[in-house]
Amino acid sequence: MxxxxxxxxxxxxxxxxxxxxxxxxxxxxxxxxxxxxxxxxxxxxxxxxxxxxxxxxxxxxxxxxxxxxxxxxxxxxxxxxxxxxxxxxxxxxxxxxxxxxxxxxxxxxxxxxxxxxxxxxxxxxxxxxxxxxxxxxxxxxxxxxxxxxxxxxxxxxxxxxxxxxxxxxxxxxxxxxxxxxxxxxxxxxxxxxxxxxxxxxxxxxxxxxxxxxxxxxxxxxEHELPTGADEAVAEVLERSLARGGKVLIPAFAVERTQQLIYVLHRLFHEKKIPQVPVIVDSPLAVGATEIFRLHPECFNEDVYSFLFEDKKDPFHFEGLKLVRSVVESKKLNQFEGPCIIISASGMCEAGRIRHHLKSGIGDPHNTVFFVGYCAENTLGRFIRDGRKEVNIFGKRHAVRASVEAIDSFSxxxxxxxxxxxxxxxxxxxxxxxxxxxxxxxxxxxxxxxxxxxxxxxxxxxxxxxxxx
CATH class of the missing domain: 3.60.15.10 (Ribonuclease Z/Hydroxyacylglutathione hydrolase-like)
Structure with a gap:
């Protein structure tokens, strides 16, 4: 051989x-x-x-x-x-x-x-x-x-x-x-x-x-946090939503987004975070979420039980909206009140998250919440490392939104x-x-x-x- x-x-x-x-x-x-x-x-x-x-x-x-x-x-x-x-x-x-x-x-x-x-x-x-x-x-x-x-x-x-x-x-x-x-x-x-x-x-x-x-x-x-660190996620979201703004979560379309949906479902169900609209704005993530529903053979015992014994869809809950169209995506910039927007890409180098950052990164009521690794010299890494200004679509934008990050989702x-x-x-x-x-x-x-x-x-x- x-x-x-x-x-x-x-x-x-x-x-x-x-x-x-x-x-x-x-x-x-x-x-x-x-x-x-x-x-x-x-x-x-x-x-x-x-x-x-x-x-x-x-x-x-x-x-x-x-x-x-x-x-x-x-x-x-x-x-x-x-x-x-x-x-x-x-x-x-x-x-x-x-x-x-x-x-x-x-x-x-x-x-x-x-x-x-x-x-x-x-x-x-x-x-x-x-x-x-x-x-x-x-x-x-x-x-x-x-x-x-x-x-x-x-x-x-x-x-x-x-x-x-x-x-x-x-x-x-x-x-x-x-x-x-x-x-x-x-x-x-x-x-x-x-x-x-x-x-x-x-x-x-x-x-x-x-x-x-x-x-x-x-x-x-070593990762900073163990897997399943729901309490840490809940703390970040509760603190962020209290400011009355948007929580922008850059997330990879496959796996990370679906994991987040399930965790949010659980946190809402257990009343650990306030009930607010959750929008997944990524055509690829929406498609991947539909595929997840087709494969219970991959789920752990808790999710399997959630699906078959509790008869609940792990990847859907009241207040969740999956966005495919560009028109609907643009309308999110005019959304008023607290909400959670999950959008690709996780490193903010492509996809619709850049548009949401352009619109919202300058608002001190908002939060950018990272749940994954950002490679060097990416927009996500610059924001995560605390830069006061970043370049988005060729223009400089002041970072006034709060920036949060956890490492349990790797x-x-x-x-x-x-x-x-x-x-x-x-x-x-x-x-x-x-x-x-x-x-x-x-x-x-x-x-x-x-x-x-x-x-x-x-x-x-x-x-x-x-x-x-």
């Missing part, structure tokens, strides 16, 4: 890992590399580490764009095999890949303006919506823990990763023909959730693992939780490769694992190949 690290090695973006076994090439994830636009376009367009037409099978861990986002381009460039995913992952990809296609077209428009200035010819987007739709025809859905033969001597089983709806750990049970028919159990962690999620089940502890490809996003870092396990995940697993794990982390994060997790684990633990290098 050979494993080539084609993405998300030394970084957290562009997850792609190519496994060769029994003469077949199995690609684990096919995510978009995200960085400087011109650099990202070249990397994503060309697949520098393999030929898409030579890939036999794709196994997708989950629907996040850094894991799924280059699938339409892969199929466009010659991949014709099956794409295996869980039911919920396939459904989320129907909206997320179409949305990604729209972004590709926008990015190329920007890139072509730069190329025109340099006298260069225009380029085409990585893919269009039609390519995303064609790609979805190659999906084959598999339930959690159901065996599926995907290649000669290779059986796939998905195990819940507790990260987003449908997220899976990928277990490949291999009869290695090139190694005397030796049986090997190879696990790709995908992205691991924290456990204790308000909506989802905890990550499953997989047994008898021989070889492990593991994420390391938060190696060496979908990624922190350092201690990654260690717990590893220790709950059984098997020799004779070789462990760490991916999906900045170098210092991967090294911190590597050093911690090496203290107690006898197997070989290393940090993957982009483009390198290992045999086992």
């Amino acid at each position: 050979k494993l080539k690290f084609c993405g998300a090695a030394g970084t957290t973006t562009g997850s792609q890992h190519l496994l060769e076994v029994n003469g077949k090439k199995i690609l684990l994830d096919c995510g978009l590399y995200q960085g400087r636009r011109s650099e990202a376009y070249d990397i994503n367009c060309g697949f520098p580490h393999f030929d898409p037409a030579e890939v036999d099978v794709v196994v997708l861990s989950h629907a996040h764009i850094d894991h799924s986002g280059n699938l339409p381009n892969l199929t466009k460039r010659g991949f014709s095999g099956n794409i295996y995913a869980t039911f919920a992952t396939r459904d989320l990809c129907t909206i997320m890949l179409a949305d990604s296609a729209h972004i590709q077209e926008q990015d190329v428009e920007w890139l072509n303006k730069q190329r025109a200035k340099d006298g260069e010819s225009p380029v085409e987007p990585l893919y269009r919506k039609e390519d995303a739709e064609r790609c979805l025809r190659q999906f084959v859905t598999v339930g959690y823990e159901r065996p599926m033969l995907i290649a000669d001597g290779v059986t796939l089983r998905f195990y819940d990763a507790g990260h987003i709806l449908g997220a899976a750990q990928v277990l490949l049970e291999v009869e290695d023909r090139e190694d005397g028919g030796k049986r090997k159990r190879f696990l790709f962690s995908g992205d691991i959730g924290r456990g204790g999620n308000d909506v989802l089940r905890d990550p499953v502890a997989v047994q008898d693992v021989d070889f492990l490809l593991m994420e390391s996003t938060y190696g060496g870092r 979908g990624h396990a922190d350092h201690s939780e990654l260690m717990d995940y590893f220790q709950a697993m059984t098997g020799s794990r004779s070789k462990v490769w760490l991916v999906h982390g900045e170098e210092d994060r991967s090294l911190a997790l590597r050093d911690a694992l090496r203290k107690d684990h006898k197997g070989d633990v290393s940090v993957a290098e982009l483009g390198s190949i290992v045999e086992f």
